[in-house]
Amino acid sequence: MEGQEYLKKSKVIKIDSKKSWEHYISYATNQSYPVVVHFSAFWCVPSIQMNPFFQELASNYQDVLFLTLDVDEVKEIASKMEIKAIPTFLFLNGGTLVDKIVGANPDEIRKRVDHFIQSTPS
Numbered sequence: 001m002e003g004q005e006y007l008k009k010s011k012v013i014k015i016d017s018k019k020s021w022e023h024y025i026s027y028a029t030n031q032s033y034p035v036v037v038h039f040s041a042f043w044c045v046p047s048i049q050m051n052p053f054f055q056e057l058a059s060n061y062q063d064v065l066f067l068t069l070d071v072d073e074v075k076e077i078a079s080k081m082e083i084k085a086i087p088t089f090l091f092l093n094g095g096t097l098v099d100k101i102v103g104a105n106p107d108e109i110r111k112r113v114d115h116f117i118q119s120t121p122s
Contacts, residue, residue, distance in 0.1 A: 011055070011058035011059050011062075011066060012038075012054060012055055012058045012066045012067070012068050013065070013066065013067050013068070014067075014068050014069075015037075015067050015068065015069040015074055015077070016070075016073055016074065017074060018074065018076050018077060021067075021069070021074065021077045024065060024067055025092070025095050026095075027065070028065045028092070028095075029094050029095045032094075033063060033064060033065045034063075034064050034065070034091065034092070034093050034116055034117065035064070035065045035066075035067060035090075035091070035092040035093070036057070036064055036065075036066050036067070036089060036090070036091055036092075036113060036116070037066075037067045037068070037069060037081075037089065037090045037092065038050065038051075038054050038066075038067070038068045038069070038087060038088075038089055039069050039071055039078060039081070039083045039086055039087060039088040039089070039090070040068060040069070040070060040071070040086055040087050041070055041071050041072055041086050042070060042072070044086050044087065046086075046087055046103070046104035047086050047087040047104070049104060050087050050104050050106070051068075053106045053109070054066065054068065057109070057110065057113055061113065061117060063117075064113070064117060071083055071086055081097070084102075085102050085103075087102075087103065087104055088100065088101070088102050089101040089102075089109055089112075091112065091113075091116045093116075098116070099112055099116060
């Protein structure tokens with residue numbers, strides 16, 4: 001039951017199609033929300049291990065849109081964004097890529113999210 005409660009409270013939005021990607025990127029751009037995207041795969045252990053950390057970030061940063069995307073489910077977006085390894089974390093502002101982290105490094109991701117939020121005009 002606790003797991004279900006945890007999922008209900010999730011602030012991370014799962015992208016499952018090109019249409020949902022375009023919708024949320026457009027929404028974030030129109031609302032001037034910065035976006036952090038976790039590109040992952042169900043079979044990639046480091047990606048799976050980053051999920052709770054990514055959920056925690058999403059809970060702590062209310063004015064940021066956190067998206068997650070399985071590269072095998074939405075290959076077109078992974079290809080468009082030039083994802084070559086997973087996990088990869090992209091930072092987008094106004095629909096434009098401003099930063100990228102490849103690998104499971106929670107300390108570096110948190111540091112870059114902090115910097116990204118501070119450097120994003122509100």
